[in-house]
Amino acid sequence: MYHQILKEIKKYETIVIARHVGVDPDALCSQLALRDSLRLKYPKKKIYAVGNGSTKFLNIGILDKVESAQNFLLIILDTPDRKRIDFPLVDSASMMIKIDHHPFVEKFGEIEYIDETKGSTCEILMDLIKTLKLPCNSEIAQTLYCGLVSDTNRFLFDSTTSHTFQLVSYYLEKYPFVLSEVYKALYLRPLKEVRLQGYIAENFSLTENGVLSIKLTNEDIVRFKADSASAGNMINNFNFIEEALVWVIVTEDLKNNNIRINIRSRGPIINQVAEKYSGGGHAFASGARVSCFEEADLLIHDLDEVCKNYIKGCEENEDKVE
Numbered sequence: 001m002y003h004q005i006l007k008e009i010k011k012y013e014t015i016v017i018a019r020h021v022g023v024d025p026d027a028l029c030s031q032l033a034l035r036d037s038l039r040l041k042y043p044k045k046k047i048y049a050v051g052n053g054s055t056k057f058l059n060i061g062i063l064d065k066v067e068s069a070q071n072f073l074l075i076i077l078d079t080p081d082r083k084r085i086d087f088p089l090v091d092s093a094s095m096m097i098k099i100d101h102h103p104f105v106e107k108f109g110e111i112e113y114i115d116e117t118k119g120s121t122c123e124i125l126m127d128l129i130k131t132l133k134l135p136c137n138s139e140i141a142q143t144l145y146c147g148l149v150s151d152t153n154r155f156l157f158d159s160t161t162s163h164t165f166q167l168v169s170y171y172l173e174k175y176p177f178v179l180s181e182v183y184k185a186l187y188l189r190p191l192k193e194v195r196l197q198g199y200i201a202e203n204f205s206l207t208e209n210g211v212l213s214i215k216l217t218n219e220d221i222v223r224f225k226a227d228s229a230s231a232g233n234m235i236n237n238f239n240f241i242e243e244a245l246v247w248v249i250v251t252e253d254l255k256n257n258n259i260r261i262n263i264r265s266r267g268p269i270i271n272q273v274a275e276k277y278s279g280g281g282h283a284f285a286s287g288a289r290v291s292c293f294e295e296a297d298l299l300i301h302d303l304d305e306v307c308k309n310y311i312k313g314c315e316e317n318e319d320k321v322e
């Protein structure tokens with residue numbers, strides 16, 4: 001299917017590369033890397049990476065502004081559903097291609113390349129660029145690695161395979177880059193965020209069946225001089241807590257006038273619950289948006305039910321073994 005994608009890329013003079021709202025490093029890095037590689041291959045084409053950025057990721061790369069476009073190919077990366085595409089001109093695209101690693105939600109592209117077994121969209125692009133022999137350099141390789149390392153949480157998840165390491169090894173050898181530069185861009189953070197993390201750890205509450213959660217009001221966020229996105233992004237820092245099967249950070253988001261919810265799991269499948277509350281994501285890493293803290297309580301209650309069934313399922317399996 002890579003060749004089919006390249007065939008379409010060849011046809012269009014204008015190519016726009018978009019991704020989901022609420023930018024994260026995998027989404028951002030995949031679009032920047034694809035843009036830069038295609039710009040090297042086709043210097044005459046107009047190729048843009050679009051969407052709202054975040055000051056947090058400014059040192060990863062700069063996005064383009066596209067206010068109007070005609071007769072263009074739209075490539076959508078890292079996004080399973082049409083409504084979450086961060087680009088207002090979706091409807092005017094002549095053709096859409098989706099490349100993604102999220103569980104399938106809906107078909108919106110004429111060509112869709114989805115590989116759920118991959119830990120990041122950047123890993124798919126590493127494979128695509130290598131297979132199609134598209135241009136690459138150390139900067140592009142570093143960008144791809146950055147997204148991969150972020151979405152796999154530094155190779156922590158089971159979606160990391162021998163194939164992942166083979167690709168990383170191939171790029172690192174062929175286009176050398178400095179690993180510490182990547183980690184600095186991703187993980188360097190101000191003391192105020194560490195203090196907020198301490199507050200979260202101190203104030204988590206735990207349900208009967210292992211759902212760990214915290215609710216942060218706008219006041220809490222302001223007190224720590226943080227923003228709702230950075231609070232939610234701390235979710236990955238609370239992995240491996242013995243008592244917690246599922247953990248949740250609920251953050252008031254005054255700017256968007258709703259409540260942002262980040263969810264992670266060590267076993268129970270959580271994306272169905274997230275979908276019920278106008279969210280979604282992966283089996284063990286999801287997010288949602290609700291309108292008030294009461295609705296967040298309902299979501300936490302649903303997650304507790306999921307954990308309860310999960311524990312019951314595990315016990316039944318143990319009985320069978322005995």
Ligand SMILES: [Mn+2]
Pocket residue numbers: 026027078101119120121151
């Ligand atoms: Mn991703």
